[in-house]
Amino acid sequence: MKALLVGGNTVGAAVREREPRADGFRHIDTPALVRRLRDLAADTYLFGIWDSPTDFDDLRREFLPAAAAAGIDVIPYLVPPTETNATGRASRPFLLNFVTWATELAELSTRHKNLVGWAIDEFEFEFNAQLFTPEYLQSFVSAAQAVNPDFRFYTCAFHAAATSAEFLDKYGEYVDGIIYPFLDGDHENTSVAESLGDCLDAILELTRPRDLELIPLIYTGRYLDAPLAPTEEYVAAALEIAAKYAADGRIDGVVAYGTQLDDAPTPASDNKAMYGVGRLALIAPRGPIRAGATATASQVVAVDPTSPRYEISFWYHRWFHAHGVEPGIHRLELLIDDEIVWEIDIAEQNWPVWTQGDGMMGPVDVTAAVRGRPRVQVTFRLRTLRDTTLSYVDIGVDNLETIGLSLLNGGFDEQSDWTMASSGPLLALIDHFVTDRPARIRAAVARSYRRY
Numbered sequence: 001m002k003a004l005l006v007g008g009n010t011v012g013a014a015v016r017e018r019e020p021r022a023d024g025f026r027h028i029d030t031p032a033l034v035r036r037l038r039d040l041a042a043d044t045y046l047f048g049i050w051d052s053p054t055d056f057d058d059l060r061r062e063f064l065p066a067a068a069a070a071g072i073d074v075i076p077y078l079v080p081p082t083e084t085n086a087t088g089r090a091s092r093p094f095l096l097n098f099v100t101w102a103t104e105l106a107e108l109s110t111r112h113k114n115l116v117g118w119a120i121d122e123f124e125f126e127f128n129a130q131l132f133t134p135e136y137l138q139s140f141v142s143a144a145q146a147v148n149p150d151f152r153f154y155t156c157a158f159h160a161a162a163t164s165a166e167f168l169d170k171y172g173e174y175v176d177g178i179i180y181p182f183l184d185g186d187h188e189n190t191s192v193a194e195s196l197g198d199c200l201d202a203i204l205e206l207t208r209p210r211d212l213e214l215i216p217l218i219y220t221g222r223y224l225d226a227p228l229a230p231t232e233e234y235v236a237a238a239l240e241i242a243a244k245y246a247a248d249g250r251i252d253g254v255v256a257y258g259t260q261l262d263d264a265p266t267p268a269s270d271n272k273a274m275y276g277v278g279r280l281a282l283i284a285p286r287g288p289i290r291a292g293a294t295a296t297a298s299q300v301v302a303v304d305p306t307s308p309r310y311e312i313s314f315w316y317h318r319w320f321h322a323h324g325v326e327p328g329i330h331r332l333e334l335l336i337d338d339e340i341v342w343e344i345d346i347a348e349q350n351w352p353v354w355t356q357g358d359g360m361m362g363p364v365d366v367t368a369a370v371r372g373r374p375r376v377q378v379t380f381r382l383r384t385l386r387d388t389t390l391s392y393v394d395i396g397v398d399n400l401e402t403i404g405l406s407l408l409n410g411g412f413d414e415q416s417d418w419t420m421a422s423s424g425p426l427l428a429l430i431d432h433f434v435t436d437r438p439a440r441i442r443a444a445v446a447r448s449y450r451r452y
Contacts, residue, residue, distance in 0.1 A: 026052070154175055274354045276413045291387050329385060
């Protein structure tokens with residue numbers, strides 16, 4: 001399975017007609033969507049029934065036959081109570097009546113052989129579990145199987161659920177597999193792809209004995225709680241790992257989620273640089289963080305022996321993504337070699353603007369730490385002081401200027417010169433904005449899907 005899925009909170013991933021029809025709605029542009037899927041070498045489409053009241057009719061009347069002609073399988077994707085709005089988005093027309101949904105979709109699958117299964121989003125997020133009791137699950141699973149015993153059924157399981165034997169025991173007898181949104185384990189980012197293999201191995205230890213399919217979902221569009229949107233490098237790396245697992249049968253396919261299909265450029269709000277297109281990003285995500293975790297960016301610089309003094313000027317910005325971030329949790333530090341020459345508690349001085357060092361200080365005089373040395377290492381470090389969770393912050397550093405030090409790439413507009421390191425879930429990276437990132441990500445998906 002090489003699949004795509006649209007999310008309601010992703011950007012430009014839906015392909016709809018430009019003008020409304022007589023019913024006043026902009027319907028799915030089936031010919032254009034099928035062309036996009038073929039361009040990307042996708043063989044499966046998870047058809048979200050959520051955005052518009054016309055989605056189900058578009059699926060059964062137009063998309064299913066067109067997808068069959070193109071050799072594309074289809075899995076309708078429905079939403080639970082937490083994503084059902086009485087006057088907004090919902091899986092219409094049957095809403096939360098999943099017995100009716102099961103029956104209708106299974107009957108549809110007997111007429112359209114490319115309708116191979118269906119899926120419902122998270123069973124246990126917030127109050128969803130109140131609806132998805134074992135009795136209710138059995139009722140609608142049995143309704144579908146009575147019509148088409150081969151009709152597959154999936155649910156979405158994030159990392160905590162996918163690695164929980166209790167969760168899989170509770171729901172495993174009702175589902176054929178889980179769709180696993182990969183977010184670097186429980187670190188909740190779309191920046192680190194390298195941990196995907198370890199995450200899949202841990203989940204497979206639980207799914208294999210229960211005879212459950214495993215389908216990882218890779219974010220190719222934004223995840224609302226991730227610090228940064230995915231890049232083309234991240235997408236390519238994650239899909240490459242998934243392809244290796246699929247090639248030898250360890251997983252049953254992969255889903256590229258939120259791939260932007262509308263040819264629009266990168267949203268301008270993704271550029272968080274002070275100037276230009278780059279900044280240093282030091283990030284503490286919203287998940288659990290142990291005391292002592294760090295994220296660093298370092299560069300060894302030459303010292304001018306003729307300079308009468310030495311100075312580092314830098315600007316930083318803090319974006320607080322969690323309410324109530326308290327003092328005593330995270331510190332931003334500037335080091336010369338191992339000596340802290342400047343520091344601030346990131347919960348202090350809550351100005352929502354770029355600030356030159358400490359706003360009352362400006363550039364940092366580092367003469368005492370530098371004089372007499374031929375080279376020194378300049379490091380910016382985000383450090384967690386005590387165990388915490390939901391202390392989600394994004395620190396930007398930009399526009400570095402020095403006196404007497406040969407520092408390079410002070411505007412972070414290139415992916416060079418700085419060495420990044422991190423421990424725990426903290427992140428250190430150069431956040432580089434490009435205007436055509438959606439096209440680059442589509443190209444990365446297409447390259448991966450064409451190879452396997």
